[in-house]
Every structure is written in structure tokens, then in C-alpha cells.
Amino acid sequence: MYIADWDEFFDKSEQLYRSDPSKTRFSFKYRHVDAKVVLKVTNDRVNLKYQTDKENDFKRIDQLNNLFFGLTTAL
Amino acid sequence: MVFLDNDSFLTSLNKLYQATTKKGSVWVTMKRYVDSDSNFATKKAERKHPKLGEEENKCLVRATNGKKKISTIVLVKDIQSFQQSYKNILLVNLNNLKQVPKEKKKPSSSQRKMTP
Numbered sequence A: 001m002y003i004a005d006w007d008e009f010f011d012k013s014e015q016l017y018r019s020d021p022s023k024t025r026f027s028f029k030y031r032h033v034d035a036k037v038v039l040k041v042t043n044d045r046v047n048l049k050y051q052t053d054k055e056n057d058f059k060r061i062d063q064l065n066n067l068f069f070g071l072t073t074a075l
Numbered sequence B: 001m002v003f004l005d006n007d008s009f010l011t012s013l014n015k016l017y018q019a020t021t022k023k024g025s026v027w028v029t030m031k032r033y034v035d036s037d038s039n040f041a042t043k044k045a046e047r048k049h050p051k052l053g054e055e056e057n058k059c060l061v062r063a064t065n066g067k068k069k070i071s072t073i074v075l076v077k078d079i080q081s082f083q084q085s086y087k088n089i090l091l092v093n094l095n096n097l098k099q100v101p102k103e104k105k106k107p108s109s110s111q112r113k114m115t116p
Helices: A006-019 A055-073 B006-019 B044-048 B076-093 B109-114
Strands: A025-031 A036-042 A047-052 B026-033 B058-064 B069-074
Touching (some): A006 A036, A036 A055, B006 B058
Antiparallel strands (some): A025 B026
């Protein structure tokens, strides 16, 4: 199931990571042929996905990258 | 698992993106990396419950196109520069996404050229 609302996806992703930091991973798929991006955050129990094909969602991708770079290296 | 250093990872990632412009996808996955999780010399129970605060958290970044796999570990001190380089690679390679014209504005191709 894809989550359509970005803010919801972003908040849930952060919550999921904080609830289980050792299991939660963030996966980013880019398919050039279809110009499609899928962002997925999962801990093997809960699965959060967001997809886009729009250029101005780039800042969202970057936002999530930064979130995970920050979270994974936070103490 | 063999880890590349940050720079060669980014170079390989760039190549991976360029190799999949005609077909295929690229997955990039990141998660927290804790040394003791991968240290199989210690007992499983200990690995599952590492003592908090003893280890520096690191970011494990992996990328694959389904065939070739690359991975690296980013340390806290390198995270800023890695973040920036990674963003640049994405900016260059995610060039196929749909442009959505801004509302109530004329196509801004001429405006864009003027701003640095």
C-alpha cells in the first residue's frame, strides 16, 4: 500500500525508525526507464511506501535521505 | 561483505545509475550499522543487546541494480560531505522525472538562465 500524503509518510517513517532503530531500513528505488521513484521504509513488520514521478518531489527524497543519515548516526 | 570507502562507493553508484538509463532500476538502502551486530565472534544474545552508548552509530549504505552490489559505511564525521555528494549524484541522475509547471507562472526557462 502506498501512502499518498507526504507528511504522513514522513512522520510515520520517523516513528517507525525510532520504535525499532536496529531493524528499520530505508530503501530508495529509482527506475530511469519509467521515471519512477519509490521510497520504502520497513522493519519487516510494518511497510511504508511512497511513490512519485515528479521532479519537484526531489526535495522530499532529499529530506528523507537527510532524515535517515541523521537518525542512523545519532546516538 | 566487502565495504568500499565512501568515495569509491559514490563513484560506483554514479556508474550504476548511468548503466541503468536504458533498462533496470537502482535500489539504495540505508540503515543503522552497529559493529557488534556483525561481529559473529560474540554470542548471539550479546549481539542482540549491545550495551548502549558504547559504540558509535554508523550508517550502512548499500546499492544494487539487481546484479551488482556495492556497500559502504559512513561515519558520523563524514556524514555531511557524504550527504552532499550523494545529493549531487541524485541531482545529476534523477533527470527523467516529470517537470510540473509552477502554477500561475509562465514557463520560467528564461528566468532560470538569469539566476546563478
